[in-house]
Each structure stands twice: as structure tokens, then as C-alpha cells.
Amino acid sequence: MGRLIARRLAFMVFVVWGVTLVTFFLSRVVPGDPAKLLAGPKASPTEVAHIRRIYGLDDPLWTQYGRYMADLLHGNLGVSFVTRREVTTDVRAFLPATLELAGYSLLLGFLAALVVGTVAGYRRGSALDAGGRLMAIAGLSVPAFWLALLLQLLLHTRLGWFPLGGRLDAGVAAPPRLTGILTLDSLLTLHLHAFVNALWHLALPVLTLAAGVFGLMTRIVRTSILEVVGEDYVRTAQGKGLTRWRVLRRHVLRNAMLPAVTVLGLEFGLLASGVFVVEAVFQWPGLGNYAFQAIQASDYNATLGATLVIAIAYVLTNLVVDLAYLYLDPRIRYT
Amino acid sequence: MLSVRDLVVRFSTGRGVVHAVNGVSLDVEPGGTLGLVGESGSGKSVTSLAIMRLLPRGGRVVSGQVWFGGRDLLRLSAAEMRSVRGREIAMILQDPQSSLNPVLPVGEQIEEAIRAHERVSRPAARARAVELLGAVGIARPEEQLGRFPHQLSGGMRQRVMIAIALALRPTLLIADEPTTALDVTVQAQVLELLRDLTDEVGAAVVLISHDLGIMARMAGRIAVMYAGRVVESAPTEELFARPRHPYTVGLLRSIPRIGGARRALVPIEGSPPDLERLPEGCPFAPRCAWRIEACWTQNPSLATDDGPAHLVACHDPAEPEEVGPGRPIRPGFAPAPPPGIRAGVA
Known part of the structure; x- marks a missing residue:
């Protein structure tokens, strides 16, 4: 197991390098001049040239890339042109909000898919199955931005049940920052009012992102339940006189989970792209929103930094998934 | 002890209705061994699964009775049937490779069979599992409890299946082609073990096979099935002789x-x-x-x-x-x- 982790972490170095290479050159090819934006609309060409020189933007691209990589090796992601702060500081400020959003979405989508997929698989061909499959297809095919707007329109504008966006109401004091994950911080410091308020703000964006997770996962769970239910070992388990619940839990689900866990890693990739849209629509102060604004402003360092963090998170998530798989499937553990 | 009367089982498939079992009647004496012979599709396995009420999706018993211990099993509630399975009637399936759960240690798979019917502590169930593994001829049983099915040979796995089946000393054991998936040398050992242990426990056996050689050695009586019916039934020697x-x-x-x-x-x-x-x-x-x-x-x-x-x-x-x-x-x-x-x- 230690070897697997070491190998994956070594692999991560190459992933990060690849991501920097692609993102760095791609972001500079795209039209847009940060020096002009920084200098302001009334700046003279000399002023713009001056700014360009200060930030090293007039050097050849390879020189700029070399300088960026040298900084990166020291853990320095450079300074954002827009916020004028270290990108690492910005990431630290915005990442927890995204983690909170993505974490709850993954959890909700996965659990809902487990229930619906299992019921659909057990009652194949029934109305429940048809309903479950319809929900799955809807979850997969409805675009996040559309669902987000629809939820806002219905549950905020019409019914007024949920807030439009943000993480907390203006009047609610944020709990002391421990992790930056509001629901966790407020629970740890017993700010229950903030906790409830944070959950309330999470509801719509989480629902939007969870729909996609749910769609793909339900289909996977249903298919693998169908497969496992017909296996001989399930009949053996029934033949022992076990209760239906025990057969489901220890024999059917335990095996049907394996493909579902594999897909969980891929789901994270889907989620990462959904986060950009959802954070923009719900004014969620997360990394997706940060990156979105950075791209619009040709804020090279911020774009690159945010992309890097997401790439690293993707690799780490898949490492965790592999470790979970190792735990769940002894056939892999002992070979 | 087991008396199947006019059992009819049908399967609804997408294309039509399969008449898998068409009026099977069978009798098994206490402690006796009944061999069910017939080619694939003759309804041997479906009959045994209907007795256990574990027919796969699409299959249903259309008519007939399964008398066992004075009750018609087909009329029991789901909970009553559950208490029969494993405790009174146990089952061994053909392929030990697929009939054990690949992700659970074999110890747990034996223990859960015991704990499904008896209120015993986990350590007590564990001790029983060790004893059972010893009884089916597995060396160093304590060490095997934590192992997974893929770490055992085919013969060992089938021994584990026998241990599970006989854990609660059932009065009837249904063995569906128990040695078909095994090497010929291992087949003989497993059959012998099966016979010795069922004799010791006093369990009657329904042995399903298409191998007449196995039947000649194991069965006291043979029922020959064809197209979902019993076409001939006689004491083994009689059947071979006449x-x-x-x-x-x-x-x-x-x-x-x-x-x-x-x-x-x-x-x-x-x-x-x-x-x-x-x-x-x-x-x-x-x-x-x-x-x-x-x-x-x-x-x-x-x-x-x-x-x-x-x-x-x-x-x-x-x-x-x-x-x-x-x-x-x-x-x-x-x-x-x-x-x-x-x-x-x-």
C-alpha cells in the first residue's frame, strides 16, 4: 500500500508539470493583455509598457515559463494581477468554500444514487425502476447552469424558501475560521445559528451539483446491483436463511459498491467543471468563481494557480478512491 | 421426510413461457440419498431451487406441494421459510468459485450461517466455525478463517461450502452438482467427505448430477428426469440392472x-x-x-x-x-x- 501511495505521488509531479505546461501557454495564446487592464483605460502606451516590464511580460514565453516553474518549486504561485495578493493566499481563502460545496454534493449525490439505484435494480422493470431511470437521465442531461437558474427561480424568487446565493446571510456572524469550511467551523465552535444558515445557503448549489453526480452514479449502481443479485453467492447467502436486509447489506451492496467507487473518482472530474458554473451563478466565494474571474481578466498567475490546485485535488481524490478500493476488494489487496 | 407432489414451475422470459418443471413428484427417506439425474435443462436444478423457494427472477411455482416435516413449504410465510433455510434444509451449489462471496473472509461466511439461526456470541460462532473447518478436513482452521475465497483452491472452497451447509446439522441437504467444477482427484475426496458427514449428521441428501458414476456410488435411489418430469425412479442397483x-x-x-x-x-x-x-x-x-x-x-x-x-x-x-x-x-x-x-x- 505504501508503494502505491508513493507511486501515485510521484505520478502527481508529472501531472502537475503537464498541467502547468498546457495552462501556461494556453492562457497566453488567448487574446487579452493584463498590462492594459492593470494600467487602466486612460493609461498611455509608455505606462502599459512599463507595467509589462515590471511583471516580466515582455520576456520571451520560455523565459517567463522558466521563471514561473522556478517559483513553483519554492511553493510560490506568484501574485494575482487582480487581487494584488499572493495566489497561495487567495487559494487558501477560496478553496474551503469549494471543498465544502463539492464534498456535500458528492455525498448527497452518492447516497441518493445508492438508494435509488438499489431499489431500481431490485425492482427491475417496475414503476420504481422506470422512475429511477428517468431521474438518472434527467440528472445527467440537465445542464448545471440551467438547473441552477431554475432552482433559483422556483425556490428563491417564487417560493422564497432558499437564499439566492452566498455562503451566509449578511446579518449572520461567521464562526471563527478554523478550516474555512463553514458548517464544520460553526459546529466545532457551537455557532448553531451560523451552522443552520450555512446549510440553508448550501442547499441550492449542492442540489445542482449533486444532480449530475446522482445521474451517472444511479446508472452504475443499478447495473451492478442487477449483476450481483443474480450471482451464486447471493443465492448461497439466501440459502443460509439470512434476513433480506443482511443479504442486501453484506452480500449484494458490498459487491455492487466496487464499480460505484471506481466511478466516484471520475465524478470528481465532472464536479470540478460543474463548480465553475455553479459558483458563478450562486456567487459562491470559491475557487471556481476565483478562477472564472481570473480567466476573464487574463490574470495568468491566478488562473494557473487555481487550475493547479484542482488538478492536484483530482489526483489526490483518485488516490483515495484507489485506497478505498483496496480496502473493499480483498482480491486486489492480496495479489 | 421430503415429498414433492406434482410440482410445476414456469419461467416467463421476454419471448415466452418456459415449462421448466412439469409435474415432478419425488420422495426422500430420512437419512436417504436420492440422486436426480438428467441432462441440462431437464429441470433438476429448478426443482431443487423451487424446494428452497429460491427460484431466479421470472420463475414461479404454478402448482404442486413440497411437504417437509409435515408442512407444505410453498405455503409458509417468508419468515417461516427463512428459518427452514440453512437450519433444516441446506444447499450446496455447483461452482465453489462463484458460490462464496469474494469480498468476505470465509470465517464470516460460516459464522453468519450459524448466527442467522442461533443466538450465539461472535467468539462462540467463531469457535464453531473453526471446529467445522476442521471437520471438513481443512488444515490449521484458525488461520483459514480470515482468508478470502480467492486464496483457497477449488476443493478447499467446496469444503468450506460443505462446512456452511452442515453448520446447523440440517435434516436435508440439497447438493447441486457439488463436484462438477473440481478436478477428478478432488471430486472423489469431496464426495467421500460429503457422504461421511451427512451420515454423521444424519441428513438426507438430494444429490443432483448428470454423472451416473457418481450416482452409482452415492445414491440409494435414483430419479431420472427428462423435459421437466421424472420418467423413472428406482433403487440404484435396480435401475442399473433393469x-x-x-x-x-x-x-x-x-x-x-x-x-x-x-x-x-x-x-x-x-x-x-x-x-x-x-x-x-x-x-x-x-x-x-x-x-x-x-x-x-x-x-x-x-x-x-x-x-x-x-x-x-x-x-x-x-x-x-x-x-x-x-x-x-x-x-x-x-x-x-x-x-x-x-x-x-x-
């Missing part, structure tokens, strides 16, 4: 004998009927050399013949002197042609 049903005669002629007189193996010509469209008369008639006119129109029922223990379902059973040649030896006899053809000739 088969009456033409299908049984064909089966016996198709097995090789080591050291016997050199003779060609004779396959049974033709193929079994389509279970979605069973013929009106005897389903074996199209393949039968003994058939008479009635065979095309009436399906014969199982009746005594040659003494009360020998049952056969046939309008024109084979005579003892006809078994060797494998065809009727009567002057002027010819198998009756199908009714349609005869009409065409006339």
Missing part, C-alpha cells in the same frame, strides 16, 4: 466403463424438446425406438412397475433383453410414425 424407460436405457448406454468390454459409446439421437413448446404426448417420443401410437398423443404418468419401488412413466417400457441391444427386439415392431406423417401417407 432400466425400463427407453431414456434411461439410452443414458446407461452412453457412459464409458473402464475395464468393461470394449464397445462404442452410443449417444441418444435427437435433442430434448423445446421447453417453450412441449409436445402433446410423451416428450421423449420423437427420440424413442420403442414408441407406439399412444406415445404421440398421451403423456404417460409415473406408475409402479416391476414391484412397488420401481416407478416408470412409459407406455411401452424396454424389456430386460432389449437393454443390451438398445432397441426393441420384437418381430415386426417398428416405431410408430408421428400422426401427421401417417395421415399424409394415407
Whole structure:
């Protein structure tokens, strides 16, 4: 197991390098001049040239890339042109909000898919199955931005049940920052009012992102339940006189989970792209929103930094998934 | 102790209805071993699964009774049936590779069988599991508890299955082709173990196999199945010595004998009927050399013949002197042609 982790972490170095290479050159090819934006609309060409020189933007691209990589090796992601702060500081400020959003979405989508997929698989061909499959297809095919707007329109504008966006109401004091994950911080410091308020703000964006997770996962769970239910070992388990619940839990689900866990890693990739849209629509102060604004402003360092963090998170998530798989499937553990 | 009466099982598939079991009646004596023989699709496994009420998706019992311990199992509630499974009737499936859960240690799979029916602590169930693994001939049983099925050989896995099946000393064991997936050398060991342990526990056995050699060694009585029905049933020696049903005669002629007189193996010509469209008369008639006119129109029922223990379902059973040649030896006899053809000739 230690070897697997070491190998994956070594692999991560190459992933990060690849991501920097692609993102760095791609972001500079795209039209847009940060020096002009920084200098302001009334700046003279000399002023713009001056700014360009200060930030090293007039050097050849390879020189700029070399300088960026040298900084990166020291853990320095450079300074954002827009916020004028270290990108690492910005990431630290915005990442927890995204983690909170993505974490709850993954959890909700996965659990809902487990229930619906299992019921659909057990009652194949029934109305429940048809309903479950319809929900799955809807979850997969409805675009996040559309669902987000629809939820806002219905549950905020019409019914007024949920807030439009943000993480907390203006009047609610944020709990002391421990992790930056509001629901966790407020629970740890017993700010229950903030906790409830944070959950309330999470509801719509989480629902939007969870729909996609749910769609793909339900289909996977249903298919693998169908497969496992017909296996001989399930009949053996029934033949022992076990209760239906025990057969489901220890024999059917335990095996049907394996493909579902594999897909969980891929789901994270889907989620990462959904986060950009959802954070923009719900004014969620997360990394997706940060990156979105950075791209619009040709804020090279911020774009690159945010992309890097997401790439690293993707690799780490898949490492965790592999470790979970190792735990769940002894056939892999002992070979 | 087990008495199956007129069991009818059908499967609904996308295309139509499969008549898998069409009126099977069987009796198993306490402590006895009944062998169920027949080719694939003859309804052996479906009959056993219907007894356990574990038919796969699409299958249902249309009619019949399964009497066991004074109750009709088909009328029990789900909870009552659950208390029968594993405790009174246990089951061993064909392929030990797929019949153990790949992600649970074998120890847990034995323990859960015990704990499904008895209120015992985990350590106590564990101790019983160790004892059982020892009883089925697995060396260093304590060390094996934590192992997973893929770490064991096929023979070991089937021993684990036997341990699970006999954990609660059931009165009936259904073994569906228990050695088919094993090496020939291991087959003999597992069969011997199965016989010794069921003798010790006093369990009756329904042994399903298409291997007549295994049947000769294990079964006290054999029931031959064809197209979802029992066509002949007799004590083992009697069946081998005096088969009456033409299908049984064909089966016996198709097995090789080591050291016997050199003779060609004779396959049974033709193929079994389509279970979605069973013929009106005897389903074996199209393949039968003994058939008479009635065979095309009436399906014969199982009746005594040659003494009360020998049952056969046939309008024109084979005579003892006809078994060797494998065809009727009567002057002027010819198998009756199908009714349609005869009409065409006339």
C-alpha cells in the first residue's frame, strides 16, 4: 500500500508539470493583455509598457515559463494581477468554500444514487425502476447552469424558501475560521445559528451539483446491483436463511459498491467543471468563481494557480478512491 | 421426510413461457440419498431451487406441494421459510468459485450461517466455525478463517461450502452438482467427505448430477428426469440392472466403463424438446425406438412397475433383453410414425 501511495505521488509531479505546461501557454495564446487592464483605460502606451516590464511580460514565453516553474518549486504561485495578493493566499481563502460545496454534493449525490439505484435494480422493470431511470437521465442531461437558474427561480424568487446565493446571510456572524469550511467551523465552535444558515445557503448549489453526480452514479449502481443479485453467492447467502436486509447489506451492496467507487473518482472530474458554473451563478466565494474571474481578466498567475490546485485535488481524490478500493476488494489487496 | 407432489414451475422470459418443471413428484427417506439425474435443462436444478423457494427472477411455482416435516413449504410465510433455510434444509451449489462471496473472509461466511439461526456470541460462532473447518478436513482452521475465497483452491472452497451447509446439522441437504467444477482427484475426496458427514449428521441428501458414476456410488435411489418430469425412479442397483424407460436405457448406454468390454459409446439421437413448446404426448417420443401410437398423443404418468419401488412413466417400457441391444427386439415392431406423417401417407 505504501508503494502505491508513493507511486501515485510521484505520478502527481508529472501531472502537475503537464498541467502547468498546457495552462501556461494556453492562457497566453488567448487574446487579452493584463498590462492594459492593470494600467487602466486612460493609461498611455509608455505606462502599459512599463507595467509589462515590471511583471516580466515582455520576456520571451520560455523565459517567463522558466521563471514561473522556478517559483513553483519554492511553493510560490506568484501574485494575482487582480487581487494584488499572493495566489497561495487567495487559494487558501477560496478553496474551503469549494471543498465544502463539492464534498456535500458528492455525498448527497452518492447516497441518493445508492438508494435509488438499489431499489431500481431490485425492482427491475417496475414503476420504481422506470422512475429511477428517468431521474438518472434527467440528472445527467440537465445542464448545471440551467438547473441552477431554475432552482433559483422556483425556490428563491417564487417560493422564497432558499437564499439566492452566498455562503451566509449578511446579518449572520461567521464562526471563527478554523478550516474555512463553514458548517464544520460553526459546529466545532457551537455557532448553531451560523451552522443552520450555512446549510440553508448550501442547499441550492449542492442540489445542482449533486444532480449530475446522482445521474451517472444511479446508472452504475443499478447495473451492478442487477449483476450481483443474480450471482451464486447471493443465492448461497439466501440459502443460509439470512434476513433480506443482511443479504442486501453484506452480500449484494458490498459487491455492487466496487464499480460505484471506481466511478466516484471520475465524478470528481465532472464536479470540478460543474463548480465553475455553479459558483458563478450562486456567487459562491470559491475557487471556481476565483478562477472564472481570473480567466476573464487574463490574470495568468491566478488562473494557473487555481487550475493547479484542482488538478492536484483530482489526483489526490483518485488516490483515495484507489485506497478505498483496496480496502473493499480483498482480491486486489492480496495479489 | 421430503415429498414433492406434482410440482410445476414456469419461467416467463421476454419471448415466452418456459415449462421448466412439469409435474415432478419425488420422495426422500430420512437419512436417504436420492440422486436426480438428467441432462441440462431437464429441470433438476429448478426443482431443487423451487424446494428452497429460491427460484431466479421470472420463475414461479404454478402448482404442486413440497411437504417437509409435515408442512407444505410453498405455503409458509417468508419468515417461516427463512428459518427452514440453512437450519433444516441446506444447499450446496455447483461452482465453489462463484458460490462464496469474494469480498468476505470465509470465517464470516460460516459464522453468519450459524448466527442467522442461533443466538450465539461472535467468539462462540467463531469457535464453531473453526471446529467445522476442521471437520471438513481443512488444515490449521484458525488461520483459514480470515482468508478470502480467492486464496483457497477449488476443493478447499467446496469444503468450506460443505462446512456452511452442515453448520446447523440440517435434516436435508440439497447438493447441486457439488463436484462438477473440481478436478477428478478432488471430486472423489469431496464426495467421500460429503457422504461421511451427512451420515454423521444424519441428513438426507438430494444429490443432483448428470454423472451416473457418481450416482452409482452415492445414491440409494435414483430419479431420472427428462423435459421437466421424472420418467423413472428406482433403487440404484435396480435401475442399473433393469432400466425400463427407453431414456434411461439410452443414458446407461452412453457412459464409458473402464475395464468393461470394449464397445462404442452410443449417444441418444435427437435433442430434448423445446421447453417453450412441449409436445402433446410423451416428450421423449420423437427420440424413442420403442414408441407406439399412444406415445404421440398421451403423456404417460409415473406408475409402479416391476414391484412397488420401481416407478416408470412409459407406455411401452424396454424389456430386460432389449437393454443390451438398445432397441426393441420384437418381430415386426417398428416405431410408430408421428400422426401427421401417417395421415399424409394415407
